[in-house]
Amino acid sequence: MSNTEVKYWRIGAVIFDCSRRELRCGEQRFYLEPKLFALLQLLLTSEQQQVSREQLIAEVWQGRVVGEGAINRVISLLRKGFASLDTTEHYIETLPKVGYRLAAKVCVLSALPDTGRNSARSRSYTLPILAGLLMVAVLLGWHATRASPNWLKIHSAPAAITHLAGAEFGISNSAEALLFHHLDTNNFSQLWLLADGQPTPLTQEPQQHRGGQLSHDGSQVVFAVYKENSCQIQHLNLRTNQQQALFACPADSAFQASWLADNSGFYYRQRRDKTQPYALYRYSIATGQQQQLTAPATDNLPGELLLAAAPFSLLADTSPRVAQLRYINQHHTELSLLQGPHWQATITQQLPFNVSHMLWVRDDLLLLSSDKMLYQYHLPSATLQPLYQATHSINSFAVRDQHLFIAEQQLNTTIWRYDNTSGITEPVVRGQGINSMPRVSLDEQQLFFLSNRSGHYQIWQQQPISQPKMLTELPVSSTFTRLSLDSDQQSLVFSQDGAVYQVTLPDANLQQILPSSAKANVVNLHSNSLIFSSDRSGDWQLWRYDLVSTALEQLTSNGGYSGIVHNNQLYYSRYHQAGLWQKDLTSGQEQLLLADFDIINWLNWQLVNEAIYYFQPQSGIWRYPLTKEPAELLLPISRDFVHHFSVSAHGIYFVRRNETQGNILLLQLSDE
Template identity: 25%
Template structure:
């Protein structure tokens, strides 16, 4: 579509939502009616519709609080409040005669009706003839093309749908993930995570029975990413031992210890399907880093010589290439290429000449992928429609289609060798932001009361300096956005409306008037600032690099953040008024926070245990604590009482207070369960009350799908 002379591409479903609203301009259209009209061929939740509305608002620069285009009617639906004009019949019969002067437009309505106001007379429903504000003939042609493609897509889906039988393949205590079919289609290997999350081991289960056996009896290694050899006799996998992550091969059904083949330099996202065996059985592929390169590429391991080499070359400044998978015919290697951790698209490479082609262009997240048995399509898990679901895309048509199974919270698809075989992991959890109070009883127990609770992910809370409000990142609107709530958990309001790009890491200014956050509108993560009262965010950093986890200096004049703009992850600083960013550390750094006197900048590191500090303008980098653990880099905060931090070294996870002067730690709170990774704690400046994310009733299990004749 065209708006203000700028071409903007809309997804077919987003366009269809606009057309349905336009066909009933001025009338409230319920969510149920919109979903049944646009997604009549599959089941989706409200979050998918919410995402489409958010995209339309972003493109039309429409404020949901004072709408000129689309009005939200609480507990009812949506209404198009802009005026709609139709093209005369003779002009629609001959599109070539339509000119910009005679093209119809949307005009903002002079007044907005209240939900109880009388609606205007109903107009004839002609959705293929509706056009949006300020659009020329190109938009009308696009509308007709979208309707044509939509109807054809519905026909293709209807013809291709088969009857499916779904079975709960695993339902054991703990979590079961990463299914992998044996070449005979009779068994599935999977990772079983114990309830206490202390061990992850690979098991094999026969389809249609309860015969479940561990792949390697007696080992205590943390095991990931099982991949069957083409003859079904061996399974390759990655495991964490005392000396790091290693690649192993185990004989199936044998008591012989597995063979360790190599220690990767720095394997990336090995918990998301990081291994694939070539159909010839001669090689394995996996993601790793070349030397000191900050981005990962796909490596090939020759099993005869044990020599390795990189076979892909991601762009500089990108996260890199992940999730590799050989096609069953051996002609292709598919992989996800990430401009940033949460922004990935699917690419595929020829194994004969190395030619690489891009398959998706969503700039959303690809959790994992698998080839169909005919090597013509790829099944993948993505949040491109809101919640993570399973999609299918062909190498030829390159049009993603949502599968009729795995429509919500579905991850890690695996395709079996027999027609219609599919397996995937599916999970859910209850997310809470809880208030922590200091241990006061003799038994060292501490209270934790829920402030917010949701089935959607609420995390990374950040208290305002006064402690009266907190910001947090949440997926309750369909996409992850920044929200604000009172300290009691009420008076919720959505602060950002980025409408798709992952948005998070909120940080209050010390004057309480602004909030920093990171978001990914162009495929890379950048730093933004928005008024705490709401409004249009201001982008502060730019470029084909990734900037994340911003924090203010004590005087609000400087902003610190983590960035790979120096060809590796470092801490950087930029003036709050703008200018060129400057590096602070030579090594990695994340979640930077100044000491109260401004003498030190404390920080954690992305993949290492511990807490470090450095002078704010650079200098010697010194480790001051061995905790928090890697992956828990947000679980600490500088306060007037000392540095609060999460300690996972003991049997029970605790929050402790570190005094930098005496270098001694005291107990603040004992936690009932370990908190989820990649979130954090926030504490009032007086150190009396803290907030933290808690994940309860979490579970992931494997679903087995089989097509019925």
């Protein structure tokens, strides 16, 4: 048996189970993410369990350019994994100027230790394994009578149970009532309660109330209040009508919660700001104690996007569990089941779509929504089946007895033009669906934009005094992509799943110019040079690809996310830090141009006629001359402003959100 075929290793006091990608010690588990798994495999299979940094780059990062920070971060995470299981031994040793080595004793196991062995060490591993297997059996409901999926079925046509002006969304329920958010005509969202068929507002302040969740017994609500640049998590006792602030939250963190089965607290997700990934937490109402359950992701992805606590029936005789969904790319989501008290992943599966809402409705069944489809996911068999197709996008849903509540939303946006001279604003692109990401030529003879009016996103074109027409399909079905019009106005470029595509004009020919291995994200094109961001080196940096010579070079080393080259100067923003920088590509000197350049500007900022045009979330669209004159506000924003815009020689094209429509629908359910 070769080392690569070994399934089990003993490393000091820890067992490494390759098949499950986890470290074990006693009852504790530590799940290894892909790079940690590859690192440990390399250490184990290398001579004397020793590797150089060059070997790490070649094997773990497949030869990609990697910064010191990326290597140190992965080594540190693996060390922390061992330390979380055993603090009595040092597991990974740093060899100065050489690399790293496993310091603990290593041996191969032909099988996991079993209960037939009499030694205390053998029993210490066997009992947790049996307990783990029993836990999985309970978790997944692997009983003979439930070997095949017992799917839910719809047995009625949808019937609207709310008819308020605006939209209802973000629903949750107890046995007696349904909580929902109502978005009014001023785009303020407030909490409402539907009980005995009567909707009643719970909050009426002129603030944004989001992420509300009704406790299982219907006595409590936890929700987030957003006001200007602040966020606060609030608790409302429906029996006493008392409301209290629990803790502050970052304004860039979209609050989402799921109540504990005993209503004593809730799980929630949070991130520091929009440049950081989400992590999961647990909060106790009585003590105010918070516990972080997961570490933020380390791979430049958003982290834990959705969570759902296990139903009470599953928790009667087992430890608490949470299902979490993690973004992988536009077409894949990773589902993990976490088990307390150590909150390691017990099951991990990949789903072939992006998920907008999740609910754990039965011991063996999750409900998941993706755009207009509602799916049911059978945990024991890891199988998926559609349950319901909505007319509009599914925002959220809830289940009570044999009743399914679904909140649908119909979103519409319009593209407008602001005239710099007259100050007149008028619509230029109307139509159903979402019309977004406008890109206008400097002479305003061509306007390109994204639209899902046909049911999925396509690139559309509009010329003066003509109706919009579809220009080209995207290479794969997409929910969003960033378009960029090149400096010569002869083509559009964009990225999809790491690959870069170009649409030449006016023939609308679509071609791929970089493969997905480029890991490209934000793309701009100037004079046959493609400037794109990629985390291929461990963090987001800017790269330049010459379309003629096919030469590739890295332009930044201190971070870069969206860049434009003009007169041999690189103007760029960073992923983790607000600001706009300038770098002389000859001397390598860098300077900060705009400190108040918000991170969201990666979507739209432009360099036109020796001036930078950018967006400030609290004010509007600004112009900053490269002559370093003071910046000026060109277009103040309104509440319905969507931060997609494009600048021509004489005007600004931008997106406005129309009034959102949507009701809560009721459907009857039954088991097969």
